[in-house]
Amino acid sequence: MVPEKIKNIIVKYLGNQAFSSEIEELEKWLEKDDNEKYFTEYVKVNFIIDLNFKKFNTLNSETKLLNLISREKKMQRLRRVKLFYRYVAVIVVFFSLAYFYTKKETINTAQQNITLKMDNGNIRVVEEQENANIKDKDGNVLGSQKGNVIEYNPKNKIEKLVYNTLTVPYGKRFVVKLSDGTKVNLNAGTSLRYPVKFLKGKKRQVFIENGEAFFNVTKDKKHPFIVSNKNLNIKVLGTKFNVSSYPEDKNIATVLVEGSVSLYVSNDIYEPKKATLLKPGYKADFSKKKASISIEKADVEVCTAWIDGRIILKHMKFNDIIKKLERHYNVKIINNNKFLGEEFITATFDIETIEQVFEAINELHPIKFKINKNQIIIN
Structure with missing residues (x-):
């Protein structure tokens, strides 16, 4: 065969x-x-x-x-x-x-693969067990891939801003190490655009088009690091923080683990007095509709558990965790049980299959569900 x-x-x-x-x-x-x-x-x-x-x-x-x-x-x-x-x-x-x-x-198979879009528009499928060099159209080695990590070489000969875009589908996670040593963990359903090499004298700016990422930023006072999307900019020098900005979410959530970050609206010029400063252990929710920021104490473990492949649910409505499960397991969940949708669930999952997840939910809240390939119907 x-x-x-x-x-x-x-x-x-x-x-x-x-x-x-x-x-x-x-x-x-x-x-x-x-x-x-x-x-x-x-x-x-x-x-x-x-x-x-x-x-x-x-x-x-x-x-x-x-x-x-x-x-x-x-x-x-x-x-x-x-x-x-x-x-x-x-x-x-x-x-x-x-x-x-x-x-x-x-299902379009392209949506099932991790992809790397090169600066010239070419798209290559990234196999998670692959060991290979990352090259540009001229054959220049930009970096290398080892398993589920792509690492860019700061010594490559690129002298202009050239961007790659890494896209991770539902059901998968990946890591990219940028040319300055910054490590970025990408969650399922995430797309990150970034320079293959940061240039001296220019700001280090990357773009999270959608999804969730955890940044461990290399400190460099002369070159501030900025994470941008169409709604919000997050400016840092060296720190650890999590950003979640899925299309279906009303808010862009930023959770600071270590260091400090300043948040400001994407269209605005950065002004320290107008920016919102976030402290470690706190979460900033930026409302996409109102363009306003609210700050509250964060449960850092819950917000960053995905990095280790875990899902931690603490007193969350089932309707609010559906998208989490869909992204993590690459499934489609159709909930026809309105009562279940309003029920609060507390649980932790890591190595469990989606079948085992629903069996556990069924023990807490008896339900009727049917699993057909990657679709789950709850009645």
Whole structure:
């Protein structure tokens, strides 16, 4: 059979997102006689696909493509590569047509992957177990990836502001270490835009477009660090703090763990007298509607538990924790039980599956629920 890893490499290659090491692995795999025999038996060698879009199977296209390539395994490497390119356009068309007609019935796989958008607009899929260099369009090494961490090199030759955007889907978390040493933990459903290298004499500014992130900022008095989105700016020198700004939230929540931060409206020029100063152990809620800031004592453990993969619920209404569960487990929850929605829940989850989470909730508040793949319906 075709290993799942090989299937993933083919899909990434078609999207121009495969690493060179992955392409070499694909080529080596195609050189084995058993693989040619398998594909000869498994599919007929052709590109005639029954475009019954509701039943279209992209995996079928992948295997047919592999069959065509494997037939040429005894040819020179150059010819095999040319053959691969010859059929890429055909397969991409089939993929596009299939998605167009089935988008209402399936989940877009791009939403299931961590992605890195380069400055030139190219998007590469980030595999969590990958070890590879991060390069720009000219082949310059900007940094490296080791597992679930991408770290940028402060000594790269970039002398202008060049941005990358890291996007983490529901159900996953990731870490990026910026060129100044600042460490940023990204929660599920988060997108962060940042320079691949901070430049001397310029402010260190990053943009959290949506989602939640924990910043451990490297201190540099000459270069203030600013976290921005379209509503709010957070200015720091060196500190640890958490920012949560999901689209569905009414407020942007900033929780300070260590150091100090100043908050001010994005469109305003920073003025210390007009900015709101936040102290450690406190939370600032910025109202998106009123553009006003309120401050209260924070439960730091609850607000930052996600970094360690935990969910801590302390006397929260079920309706208020639905999005937390959806993001953490990459599921869709449909609650038809109005009574449950108003019930308060106190619990802690870490290694539990979503099934175990609902079993625990069921013990506290007897409910009827059905789990179908990534959808949960509560009646």
